[in-house]
Amino acid sequence: MSITFLKKYRVIEKIGEGTFSEVLKCQNKTTGVFYAGKKLKRVYESINEITDSPEVIAMKKISRHPNILYMIEYHHDPLPGKLTLIFELMEMSLYDLIRNRKGLKITEQRVRLYIYQLLKGLDHLHKHGIFHRDIKPENILVKGVVVKLADLGSVRGIYSRPPYTEYISTRWYRSPECLLTTGYYGPKMDIWALGCVYYELLELKPLFPGTDEIDQIFKIHNVLGSPHPRLITRLRRQSRNFECAFPIKSGCGIASLVSTLSDYGKDLMKLMLTYDPDNRCSAKRLLEHRSFYELRFLPELINKPRRPVPSAPLTSSSFQQINNTNETKKKTKLSTINETKRSIIHRASPNLSSPAKKIPKHESLSSFSSKKLSIFSSKRI
Numbered sequence: 503m504s505i506t507f508l509k510k511y512r513v514i515e516k517i518g519e520g521t522f523s524e525v526l527k528c529q530n531k532t533t534g535v536f537y538a539g540k541k542l543k544r545v546y547e548s549i550n551e552i553t554d555s556p557e558v559i560a561m562k563k564i565s566r567h568p569n570i571l572y573m574i575e576y577h578h579d580p581l582p583g584k585l586t587l588i589f590e591l592m593e594m595s596l597y598d599l600i601r602n603r604k605g606l607k608i609t610e611q612r613v614r615l616y617i618y619q620l621l622k623g624l625d626h627l628h629k630h631g632i633f634h635r636d637i638k639p640e641n642i643l644v645k646g647v648v649v650k651l652a653d654l655g656s657v658r659g660i661y662s663r664p665p666y667t668e669y670i671s672t673r674w675y676r677s678p679e680c681l682l683t684t685g686y687y688g689p690k691m692d693i694w695a696l697g698c699v700y701y702e703l704l705e706l707k708p709l710f711p712g713t714d715e716i717d718q719i720f721k722i723h724n725v726l727g728s729p730h731p732r733l734i735t736r737l738r739r740q741s742r743n744f745e746c747a748f749p750i751k752s753g754c755g756i757a758s759l760v761s762t763l764s765d766y767g768k769d770l771m772k773l774m775l776t777y778d779p780d781n782r783c784s785a786k787r788l789l790e791h792r793s794f795y796e797l798r799f800l801p802e803l804i805n806k807p808r809r810p811v812p813s814a815p816l817t818s819s820s821f822q823q824i825n826n827t828n829e830t831k832k833k834t835k836l837s838t839i840n841e842t843k844r845s846i847i848h849r850a851s852p853n854l855s856s857p858a859k860k861i862p863k864h865e866s867l868s869s870f871s872s873k874k875l876s877i878f879s880s881k882r883i
Contacts, residue, residue, distance in 0.1 A: 503541060507577035507586040511539060518595075520640075522655065527591065537574065538589045545583035552578055552585060560654040564630040569623030571643055571652040592643035592650065596699065599644055600706050610767060613703045616649045617770075618789070618797045620696055623651040625785035628689045632657045637695035638675045639702060673718055674698065674708050678729070679779050681719055682737045690779040693788070697774030704760055719748070722777075727753030729777050766793040 503513075511528040517538070518525040526539040546552050553559070561573045574588045594602075596616075620642065627634060634641075636656040643652045677694035679687045701709040710725075712718025728748045729737075756775060757768045770793045776782040789798075 504577040504579045504582075504584045504586045506579060507539065507588075510577070511537070511588075513539070528588075536591045538591045540587040540589060542585045542587070544585075546578060546585045547580065547583050549578065549580075552576065555655070556657045557587070557654045560627075560632055560657045563632065564627065567623060567626040568648070569619045569650050570626060571650040589652075592645045592652075594644055595652075596639035596642040596644060596649070596703065600639060600702060603706055605706065607706060608703055610704070610763060612647075613700065614767070614793055615647060615797060616644075616703060617696065617700050618794045619649050620651065620699075621785045621789050621794075624689075624692050624696065625789060627651070627657070628692075628785055632659055633689035634692050636672065637692050637699065638672045639699055642699065673715070674711050676718065677779065678719070678722060678777055679737065681715055688779065690782045690784070693774050693782055693785060694779075697771055700771055700774060701756075701760065704763060709759075723748060723751055723753060725753050725756060725759065726775065726777050727751055733778050764793075766791070769793075 507528075510531060512531055514527040514529055514536070516524060517527050522544065523540050523542045526541060527536060528539045529536050546555075557573070558576070564570070566572055571589050571592070574590070576588065577586045578584070599608075624634065624637075634651060634654065634656065635658055636653065637651070641651065641653040643650050675695035675698045677687065677691040680691055698709045710718060710721045712721050728750050734748070756772050757763075760768060760771065763771070770788065770791050773783045773788060773791070
């Protein structure tokens with residue numbers, strides 16, 4: 503334990519441990535505020551080793567974000583080489599949350615709120631040119647209704663050239679391109695992993711719990727089906743040891759595994775768990791999904807509770823019903839305006855015999871009926 507750390511903080515208890523570190527609940531001796539101290543097991547002999555570590559580089563590179571656990575400070579003693587990182591103290595990880603549910607499922611609304619925040623965190627990372635590479639329930643922390651991405655020790659620059667480390671990420675959350683190529687993957691691997699977490703939050707069990715690399719691929723194919731031959735050819739070119747021949751199968755489909763999930767929720771999960779990374783949506787694109795429409799205005803509603811909620815974007819399936827309602831409201835409003843104008847004119851000039859002024863025609867909402875509005879539409883009608 504760092505001596506400088508012990509001078510400033512009082513260790514309360516150990517709250518977690520991983521392969522490379524252990525996490526301690528600690529209290530600032532001066533302020534009394536509680537924090538999480540991440541004590542790294544590796545020995546750091548110089549300050550340069552610390553500043554060159556991926557986690558510290560990432561913290562310096564990105565600006566603060568409410569859905570990313572930010573490092574407050576670090577304490578290092580050169581002689582023993584002990585390094586302790588100080589973070590905000592959260593309540594638990596998603597792994598602990600899932601385990602503590604004991605079969606009692608989390609509501610779809612709560613899960614949607616979690617996934618929305620995590621996509622915002624990923625989008626922030628990706629915009630700053632880095633991707634996480636180890637998204638899993640253990641690396642996502644919860645405090646109330648807020649979730650944060652944690653453990654940036656495996657991050658990599660988006661603009662660096664592959665191949666990257668092959669055995670990155672935890673197997674159950676590893677994307678097909680990570681499993682089948684020799685390190686040719688990118689930020690879309692984070693989206694796949696979060697799709698697996700999405701399922702796990704809903705069903706309280708892992709989606710693809712493979713026992714090894716081959717079993718992992720077969721479990722994916724059992725759900726998604728075998729990939730297109732062109733994709734197999736492309737992946738084969740990006741691997742030194744791609745020898746496995748996959749039997750052709752159609753797969754049961756994501757929707758069959760989450761039968762109680764809303765149609766929008768199923769569509770969102772399907773987009774996140776697209777086999778081909780080139781066709782998998784980015785975090786930015788997924789944030790525009792219809793599932794998150796109400797959540798996009800949540801901060802405004804919290805800060806300005808009296809502000810009305812804007813009408814939701816339309817989809818082709820729900821357009822006709824809403825369009826008919828809007829037409830009725832519009833006709834009623836125009837009729838009221840006409841009556842008001844005629845009343846004003848009559849009072850101002852009783853002998854006026856000229857007809858009432860026509861209100862300029864506006865484009866009818868029915869003119870939009872031929873347009874196919876996608877689930878990503880964010881226009882306000």
